[in-house]
Amino acid sequence: MKNPAGVECSYFFGDYFRGKNREECRLLKGTIPPLPWQPRLCSGCPVPGIIRANSCEHMLLRPELKRPLPFFPYRVQVSAYCRKTQQDVKEPKIGCGECHQLPEVFIAE
Numbered sequence: 001m002k003n004p005a006g007v008e009c010s011y012f013f014g015d016y017f018r019g020k021n022r023e024e025c026r027l028l029k030g031t032i033p034p035l036p037w038q039p040r041l042c043s044g045c046p047v048p049g050i051i052r053a054n055s056c057e058h059m060l061l062r063p064e065l066k067r068p069l070p071f072f073p074y075r076v077q078v079s080a081y082c083r084k085t086q087q088d089v090k091e092p093k094i095g096c097g098e099c100h101q102l103p104e105v106f107i108a109e
């Protein structure tokens with residue numbers, strides 16, 4: 001479903017049936033405790049780009065709301081964890097490197 005920023009995101013949910021206007025981010029809602037979501041957070045969220053670049057079923061995304069500077073608005077920052085290799089993923093768009101091997105063409109020597 002497209003989020004308020006106009007980007008396709010599998011974690012965004014909108015219920016508009018019969019005049020309802022309920023929207024939520026299920027990634028932020030799934031944290032303990034749930035993080036507060038606002039539509040403006042979707043404009044700078046890295047999650048849709050990560051999902052488009054890497055669809056590994058073993059990667060677990062962990063969102064955080066952080067401010068770049070004290071008076072700036074909150075932004076979504078994401079860290080990733082691989083459940084298969086049991087390690088943190090340094091670059092979520094690429095993955096851990098163990099689950100899906102890169103072809104030899106892309107490996108620099």
